[in-house]
Amino acid sequence: MxxxxxxxxxxxxxxxxxxxxxxxxxxxxxxxxxxxxxxxxxxxxxxxxxxxxxxxxxxxxxxxxxxxxxxxxxxxxxRIPWLLGLLGLFAFLAALLGRGKGVRGLVGTFLSLLVVVYFVVPRVAAGGNPLLYAFLGSLGVLLLTVYLVHGVNRKTTAALLGTLASVALVLLLALFFTRALGFTGLASEEALLLRQWGGVDLVSLFLAGVVVGALGALTDVTVTQAAVVQALAHANPRFGLGELYRRGMEVGYDHMGSLVNTLVLAYAAGSLPLFLLLTKDPTPLRFLLNTEPFAAEMVSMVLGSLGLLLAVPFTTLVAAWAFQGGKGGPPEAHSHPH
CATH class of the missing domain: 2.40.50.140 (Nucleic acid-binding proteins)
Structure with missing residues (x-):
């Protein structure tokens, strides 16, 4: 969802x-x-x-x-008993296969959900700006997931800075395009209900969903990209900033290709009901795609993917600066960048 x-x-x-x-x-x-x-x-x-x-x-x-x-x-x-059983199975396998990092990942995910439910939602419901509190919540989610799972070090700090830079730029682009496209925020039945009760800025809520929705994929690519640069710097401490960035991006291009495809398919899977309307609605395709529900899905998909594209060079640059000259020591044991 x-x-x-x-x-x-x-x-x-x-x-x-x-x-x-x-x-x-x-x-x-x-x-x-x-x-x-x-x-x-x-x-x-x-x-x-x-x-x-x-x-x-x-x-x-x-x-x-x-x-x-x-x-x-x-x-x-x-459905709650079955959902709890499925979550229990997931937690068991994550702890069994992921060991220490799997357990920390579960704790980080749980705490991140608490941030959304008990920090972001109550403040938005009270009339706060969804964009502001979603961004602050995103910062809290990043601190919990990145530092709790991977520890506090140069690698995780580079990943965090790269992610924040990407999120900030995507946010600015989202602000520009939602105004240019004339979005009202009424792209779902839930938003229509919220409009009836009032007190919520629906456009800002849509923007918050765009920004926060890509965080999971962003943290994955930024942490592994920083780990790649760390491994390169340890393998040859004579590599300077430019050489580390160039070699790190050779791996980064693979990340960008695979993860953008993953994110686009994830958005597309969530939009299947809308896509099915294309075959049922007599409205010409050019005008159907112009409607806000379709346009909003396309904007979310493109901006989320753009965030991934931007996160790779941002993180690679920050990590190259942090690890140039072999600074930061060798990669942690059992760390396998992909």
Whole structure:
């Protein structure tokens, strides 16, 4: 899921004040033809209305219920236990295969999510500028992920500076193009709901999603690129700034090609419903692509990829300056730049 949409979803509970309440129960009887079911909640049975299409429910299944106005509705399956199981499997394999860095990576990811949920979202919901707090949150995420996972040293500092320089330039470009393209920020259903409640700058929220959404890929390429320069400097301490930069970029070009492709495919996968509209909508292609949902996806994709392209030379230059003359010592044990 794109980060801009995720921010919208996190903001909705903070802005909406619903009167109903949610429950979790287990289906004990189903009458799809009548559109009703019997649900066991806390040892007692409740009648509940099924969705119009009946849903794909089965006896014994745990479901989420919504009660309002004296009625109970079956909204969707209870997916949390399965999600927790999947997350547990991921955490186990990350710790098993990644060892110490895998565990630190998990902790860094968890803390990064806390920054988004408990720092960025509450301030945006209170009327703060999404762009400002997303950038500050990004800085916090970078400090947590880069320094916690890889330690505090010349390599990680070079990666951090290269990432920040890339993010700052992408932010300036995003500001320019969103104004030039006349974006309103209303490119998703979640944004339309936020507009009804008011108090959120939707264009800035879109920009925040563009900038923060590429951070994961950026940190990956900048840390490994800095590690490449460190290894080159240790192999031949006589290499100066220019020679380290040139040799480091020989590897950097491979990074740029592979990761840009990865990021574009990731954005494209998240935009498949929009792409399917191309085959269903009678609007001519030239005018369909001109609509804000399509244009916003293209801008996010291009700016995120541009951030990767810029991060490689920025990081290589900073790392070459930091490691020229063999400064900083040899690469850490078990460090394998790719």
């Amino acid at each position: 794109r980060l801009g949409v995720l921010l919208c979803l996190l903001l909705l509970p903070a802005l909406a004040q619903g009167e109903g309440r949610y429950l979790v129960g287990r289906l004990v009887a189903l009458e799809p033809q009548g559109g009703v079911a019997q649900v066991e909640v806390g040892g007692r049975r409740l009648p509940a209305l099924l969705p119009v299409d009946g849903g794909q429910y089965r006896l014994g299944q745990r479901v989420v219920l919504y009660q309002e106005g004296g009625r109970t509705y079956v909204t969707e399956p209870d």
